Amino acid sequence: MTERADDPLFSPLTAGELELPNRIVLAPLTRSRAGQPGNVPRQLNADYYAQRAGAGLILSEATNISQIATGYALTPGIYTDQQVAGWRLVTDAVHAAGGRMLLQLWHCGRMSHESLHPGEAPRAPSAIRCDSCQVFTVDAEGRGGLTPVSPPQAMTAAEIKSTIDDYARAARNAMAAGFDGVQVHSANGYLLHQFLASNTNTRTDGYGGSLTNRCRLLFEVMDAVLAEVPAGRVSVRLSPLFGLNGMADANPADTFGTVAAHLNRLGIAVLEIADTDVMAGAEPRMEQMRDFTRKRFDGALMLNGGYTPERARATISAGDGDCVSFGRLFLANPDLPERIGRDGPYNEPNQATFYGGGAEGYTDYPALAG
Ligand SMILES: Cc1cc2nc3c(=O)[nH]c(=O)nc-3n(C[C@H](O)[C@H](O)[C@H](O)COP(=O)(O)O)c2cc1C
Numbered sequence: 001m002t003e004r005a006d007d008p009l010f011s012p013l014t015a016g017e018l019e020l021p022n023r024i025v026l027a028p029l030t031r032s033r034a035g036q037p038g039n040v041p042r043q044l045n046a047d048y049y050a051q052r053a054g055a056g057l058i059l060s061e062a063t064n065i066s067q068i069a070t071g072y073a074l075t076p077g078i079y080t081d082q083q084v085a086g087w088r089l090v091t092d093a094v095h096a097a098g099g100r101m102l103l104q105l106w107h108c109g110r111m112s113h114e115s116l117h118p119g120e121a122p123r124a125p126s127a128i129r130c131d132s133c134q135v136f137t138v139d140a141e142g143r144g145g146l147t148p149v150s151p152p153q154a155m156t157a158a159e160i161k162s163t164i165d166d167y168a169r170a171a172r173n174a175m176a177a178g179f180d181g182v183q184v185h186s187a188n189g190y191l192l193h194q195f196l197a198s199n200t201n202t203r204t205d206g207y208g209g210s211l212t213n214r215c216r217l218l219f220e221v222m223d224a225v226l227a228e229v230p231a232g233r234v235s236v237r238l239s240p241l242f243g244l245n246g247m248a249d250a251n252p253a254d255t256f257g258t259v260a261a262h263l264n265r266l267g268i269a270v271l272e273i274a275d276t277d278v279m280a281g282a283e284p285r286m287e288q289m290r291d292f293t294r295k296r297f298d299g300a301l302m303l304n305g306g307y308t309p310e311r312a313r314a315t316i317s318a319g320d321g322d323c324v325s326f327g328r329l330f331l332a333n334p335d336l337p338e339r340i341g342r343d344g345p346y347n348e349p350n351q352a353t354f355y356g357g358g359a360e361g362y363t364d365y366p367a368l369a370g
Contacts, residue, residue, distance in 0.1 A: 031048070042089070050093040056100075059104055103177070112135060112152070123153060128152070181235065195215075238256055240253075275304065290320070300322045329349070
């Protein structure tokens, strides 16, 4: 067992304006337990996050920037006054427990179903449906289940403009709700990733075609967000080799190398690189992503995807990353830093309660006694 004093996971990290007391981060985790109606965070959510306030940093679950951005039922938003007030419960609870928390800003794009925004088709760079993709919806009787995504419509120039405005409003609302900053979700096959990737963006205007054009929406969103939140409090999440949700970029090294270099120039605090395919059982591939991670970005580099505490320690010791975000391990172990410090043991995550429901599988994972 590594003594805490010598353990790189427990050395503090300064990331822009953020001071992390340790390198163990709670990864963004959708849990589909927002209060209804209105997708409003509530006390149950505040309890869940406060239990995990021992993290060096908490990344919130993905949070919709507008109704049309919504792709899954029961996920929270950050576009109404009620949602801002609901998130205030969460940030107050996390701060009272000694934690720090960023809000993850989300637009699902084509990964959506019309019932989540009645009368409006999901919006995407191009009208290309992911035929194998499903999202979670709830019917009028309250029965939830997975449904094939609806065919998306290609966004008009006016819709692109209003989407950028929605990101700005969401970032402003996040700061009003007491978050320590925001993370722009540009990973996992959602809207901003759909614009970046060559197979989902076949536009012929200034937002598609060349790599410069495919990057344009993300870069304009970043400018809008950075007008609301200091760069030292901003993170971006990318998943360069993500192959789920119908994503297949022709040249990820080029695409994500360019994106990482631009984010470096913007001076954001934290770049998170997620190897999310591990969720579907893929072997970890972080080593293949070195070219567009450490080489391109001088700020704090956060790595994610299938990390054990041992691998996280080795990665940080080798200088390949500055901190590691843990998803499923932190989901099941609210006191994860404490457990890592004691070398375990660890609770096992229960997949059946990942999404939806109440306290079971959410706030009832036990902490270590004494
Ligand atoms: C239940 C669940 C919900 C998730 N929700 C999100 C999310 O809201 N935003 C996001 O960027 N990634 C999300 N992910 C991906 C995780 O952040 C992380 O990338 C993934 O779990 C791999 O990390 P791990 O091996 O440490 O669990 C989710 C994963 C799980 C298991």
